Amino acid sequence: MIATKQLRMTVYASLLAALTAAGAYLTIPIGPVPIVLQSLFIFLSGLLLGSRWGVASVGVYLLAGALGLPVFAGGVGGIGRFAGPTGGYLLGFLPAVYVIGLITEKTRKRVVFDVFAMVCGSIIIYSCGVSWLKILTGMTLTKTMVVGMYPFILGDALKIAAAVPIAKALRPVINP
Amino acid sequence: MAELSAFNFRPGSSVLHGLDVRFKLIFLVLISFTSLKAYTVALSVLTLVLVTALMHSGLSLKSILKTFRYVVVLLAFIFVTRALSTPGSVVVEFKAISITREGIYYGVMICWRLVIVILTGLSFVLTTRPSEIKAAVEWALNPFPFIPAKRIATMMSLMVRFLPVIIDQAKETADAQRARGIENRKNPVYRLGKLGIPLMRRTFERADKLAVAMEARCYSENRTDPVLSSGIMDWIALCGVVCLCLVIISA
Known part of the structure; x- marks a missing residue:
């Protein structure tokens, strides 16, 4: 039974990594900054798979990107991407998904906790992304936040709102 | 299909x-x-x-x-x-x-x-071939200790394999909805909701079928990989x- 469960989680984690890769290319043109769906699937990895498998899923996604498969949104692929201006956000996905998974594991599967977990996750992604952007470009903290955080907050709120019903619909499929 | x-x-x-x-x-x-x-x-x-x-x-x-x-x-x-x-x-x-x-x-x-x-x-x-990608990733990760090379390689080749499945499923779902007149609904939130959730559920069901198929064929991590030769x-x-x-x- 343990082996079965592990195999299923392996397959699901790979599927979520593939969805994240597909999400990097899906843009919804609403408002001044279009919403890229990549981080929606990062949130979902944490919510659906839990901390351990969530990290595995995101890790595989990042590794595929590092090898040069075209799975990152915008710009160029490959290892160079981690040193680029958006590298902090990419590396921030790993602790974020771990924390989201941890919070959903420790609490009951309620909407309030899901939203709380995703808000924590976004804060981690932004703190990694913005601090790396600040180090790299040498801008002041306020200016970095204007460039690298404020335009995306509306999109993130919409993604969190979208992740709640999706997680609710998919949990029965994953844990029958 | x-x-x-x-x-x-x-x-x-x-x-x-x-x-x-x-x-x-x-x-x-x-x-x-x-x-x-x-x-x-x-x-x-x-x-x-x-x-x-x-x-x-x-x-x-x-x-x-x-x-x-x-x-x-x-x-x-x-x-x-x-x-x-x-x-x-x-x-x-x-x-x-x-x-x-x-x-x-x-x-x-x-x-x-x-x-x-x-x-x-x-x-x-x-x-x-996906099995060759798996073998190559495994070969690249082998020198590093503490990394489950075999599992990561399997997940990587599964991920590459899932990409066409997702695109395929998205097309199928969109076609099914067009056949039922989704174009008459102008509300984008309604349309995305009705597209997104079935799409996600169906891809997960397909992943589930894949897991069952792998299990039915006695999948284990210790399997013979294709021989790599240069x-x-x-x-x-x-x-x-x-x-x-x-x-x-x-x-």
Whole structure:
């Protein structure tokens, strides 16, 4: 039974990594900054798979990107991407998904906790992304936040709102 | 079943099919890394080489262009943000918005580099069996201790395999909804909700079926991988790619 469960989680984690890769290319043109769906699937990895498998899923996604498969949104692929201006956000996905998974594991599967977990996750992604952007470009903290955080907050709120019903619909499929 | 998408492996006997996977993996890393440093001339050469390689391995120009249909929105967005946000000599000015010459130049360069990376990835996925990708990733991760190389390699090849499944399922769901008159609903939130949730549920059900099928075939991590062997052709190709990359970086 343990082996079965592990195999299923392996397959699901790979599927979520593939969805994240597909999400990097899906843009919804609403408002001044279009919403890229990549981080929606990062949130979902944490919510659906839990901390351990969530990290595995995101890790595989990042590794595929590092090898040069075209799975990152915008710009160029490959290892160079981690040193680029958006590298902090990419590396921030790993602790974020771990924390989201941890919070959903420790609490009951309620909407309030899901939203709380995703808000924590976004804060981690932004703190990694913005601090790396600040180090790299040498801008002041306020200016970095204007460039690298404020335009995306509306999109993130919409993604969190979208992740709640999706997680609710998919949990029965994953844990029958 | 929808038509075969360009992200699937296609059997064939071209040069790219014949090369060793490990070398192809190295080429992938090298080319995506050099594209960072490439400008107009180098990018044109790379595009030419890659499109020729793709067409040689059995993909028509039409289906290459069709694949890029999905990326166009993203490319346009990147181009516009670059064009607007880079300072330089102004070409067009409209109220607070100004488009600069440098902005247009960098926008085109970045979009072109992204196209190169996608073309490289496409030619890799197109000519390599998922089991070979798994074997190559395993080979690359083996020197590192504390990393479950076999599991990561399996997950990687599964991920590559799932990409066409997702695209396929998205098309199928969209067709089913068009047949039921979803176009009459103008509310985008309603439409996305009715598309997204069934799409996610169906892809997960397909993943579930895959897990059952793997289990039914007694899947375990200790299995015999395809034998990787390199020949003289691989070393010639490696020399060629390394020379190309060196020329591009030094230029």
